[in-house]
Amino acid sequence: MSKPTDLVQGTLDLLILKTVALEPMHGWGVALRIRQVSKDVLQVNQGALYPALHRLEQQGWITAKWGESANNRRAKYYSVTPAGRRYLNQEQANWERLSAAINLVLETS
């Protein structure tokens, strides 16, 4: 079995932002969603997930609220702030430009 691709530094923030931008979600949910959407290609390192969430929260890109989970447990739900949404759009555009550029290079050479 090939190792799941390690996430490039900085891309984890982008993925988390994108995920919680869809709907408020707790940490476990974020990890699960990323894994599912990427069809098990992207494995979020759980040790890095929570520091990343807390960092984004401290930077004001996301905000947290306690709520009830599906099985009636209290859980911390993260949602994106307006500033975070703008930041996400900007970072996503950057990413698209970067990956397009890398693709161009890979295809031509």
Next chain:
Amino acid sequence: MMRWTYKLPLRFRSLFRKERVERELDEELQFHLERQIEENLAAGMAPEEGRYAALRALGGVEHAKEQCRDQRRVNFIEDFVQDLGYSLRKLRREPGVAMAVALTLSIGIGATTAVFSTINTALIRRIPFTEPDRLLIGLKTRNGTTGSGLVAGFDYLDYRRLGRSFDGLAALTPAGQQTVTGGTEPWVAEASRVTSNLFRVLQVNPVAGRHFLPEEEARGGARVVLISFALWQNRFAGSSTAVGSTVNLDGSPHTIVGVMPRGFRVFYDADLWMLIDWTRSRGATNRNYHNYYVVGRLKSGVSIQQAQHDVDVISRGLEQQYPASNKGKGLRLLDLQGYMVQDIRAGLLLPSAVTMCLLLVACANVAGLLLARGQRRMSEMAMRSALGASRGRLVRQLLTESVMLTLPAGLLGVGIAHVFQNLLLRLLPMDRLGINQPVVDGAVLLFALLVSMVTGLVVGVVPAIRGTAVGPSPRLGTGKQVFEGSRSARLRSGLVVMQVAISVVLLIESGLLVRSLALLSTVNLGFDPNNVLTARIQMQVPDHSKREQLPAFFTSALEEIEGLPGVESASLIDKLPLVDPGGDWEIRRADRPRQSDQDDYPAFARSVSPRYFKTMRIPLLKGRDVSKTDIVSTPRVMVISKTLARTLFADRDPVGQMVEVHLIDSPYVRYEVIGVVGDVRVNDLRGEGDPAMYLAAAQRGDNEMRVAIRTTGNPSRLVEPIRQRLRQKNRNVLVADLATMDSVLDDALSLFRVVIQYLGLFSGIALLLGAIGLYGALAYHVSQQEREMGVRLAMGATRANVLLLVLGRGLLLVGTGLLLGVVGARPGTTLIQQFLYKIQPLDPSTYVGAVLLVGVVATMACFFPAWRATRVNPVEVLRSE
């Protein structure tokens, strides 16, 4: 919504609702773990296995928590508070280390702070005049070079009249001591003659009364005077009636029109300011008589370059108009502030360099101490690292600890700075700035705080980085002592070498100075200063017509002094050797054609009364002394010194020859040489064989003389009788500065002594610190190598072998340090060159002495640890394994 509306409450919560935040973090991670365990169980793992797998996936709950905490951005504050508490507890348990560090660093920090506060006072704070940036000084140049820089009076008046760049251009000149009479007792005040606009140029206002008025200057020096604050307090008790009252200056009444503020001073001390009388002052009318300081204030918006261009044009005009006197003459404008502090800037170089050396030694010492301490704490660090502390976190904690050590050192240092400062002040011509006492103010305290913190970081950073360079696993659980890494050991050796080297440099410099002082104090002065009492006698003459009476007065005064019991002989001279320098004139042989300046030789001119040479025990080598019969009406005579005789009359007997002396007002005056006396240090202690000519005082008519009295017993007993006798004789005579020649000469050497004290004190401290550092390093080395020593002893090495082994290691460090120090001493001597007397900068005996001293002290410091190594009990050491 803005981002900060999210961020601020979070920071606040992190700091002040910490428990709740922690509980939530715990709950969040717990939630995650439960979901993961559920998933693992669903995948078919056993319950225990599922739990461990979940924990592993998270990478350890505590580790994850710590990383989350790191995101809070207030960790830094929290950790700091925590580290602070921890450091304090740690220090309480190790008071020895704390004391050693605090004492060592406080010396370094104290010295640095003293130098800073002086620099702060002298160089950073501006001169005490309004808008000092617009103030400048004008210095006379001749063919581009500046001598004294003083300007001729008429040149000044032309610059003032024609200059377009100035709000005002003022001139001033010291007018010597003026006798003030009229009260119960005459007194002497330092006077200054100034232009009426000086105070307006400087923008200094009188505290009482008014400035001079321009029309007072135009009238040819009205009889008005401004007095100093000190004079106002001492002579008029600060009374408001002083302004408007009349005093007699040099016999003529002057009205006091104002009082200058406390401490007001320009270039030189003065108690009285009078107007320059351009109509009568002989110097004013002569473009060859350069006697005036010129200060100006630039018009606002005019740069000093523009002003320079302006005066250059004027200078060229003057050159054409007066080629005889003004050929090649110019005026250089300089920023006044820069000009006034240049001596101090130069004077601070030596103390700054020495102080930096000392601080360096102190830092090296403490860094060595902390390195050793860091080694002992390796396992503590390994444990913390295993518990989840990041390396950065550990480094931060160690840095907090070292800063906690250096802050009290800084506090102590401020006290020590005070002591150093008194020394420093005596080194520098601070009073020239009108600032006499640097004070410990806010800026200085801030500086001390900064130095302490920076020192803490500097001495702490290397030990912190070295001390935390361990992975958690290998050091843990063994319980064994952690051995020192070789890099760390090399580092500490390097620090020791540096300390030894700096001590050697400082000692060599002090040694050179001490040897110079020793040579200077045994110099053959050419006269015998023992049992000689000196005083200044000034005779008040109401007007110039009575000047002829002066010689008679002085002659009879001398006779009365000689009549006192205990007086062997007494005589007069206008300038005492070494005490009153200057006064050199040009002298030439009269029998050679007067073609060029080449035959003119500079020599110091002194007026003496008969028996001066006998009183001072200066040998009369040829001819005769000045006698009572050499008076105004007889031909002018002089006695010359041996060196001058050899210079002028190498080919013949000088006695009976004619010479010409070049004076300022009347170009050449003829004198007959009547005798030759031995050489005396006239002008400078270092000036061997100063050429001198002694003129007959009775033929010159000075109104102020020095009296030299040779006594049979203790000269100080004669002070009161002499004062009384002269006072009875004439109410207008002033006797001042009664002192023995010995003590007067001592003062001449005092600056030199202060330099030696400063350097000597610092090099002594550096040596001590260096020895302590060496001792510490070796003692630590021995304690680390106990096992090795034990094994060696068990294998049959003798105690002497072990002793030599350790001693050898220490002496290797000492030797390297000595070598570096000797190499480094040479460039250091440039800073003290000006103080050296008859000592080569590479004086071998000084080098050998300094090296020996450091070598012996260092060897002693090495010996004790080495001796301890031989006391190791092999059985005990090996069993403890």
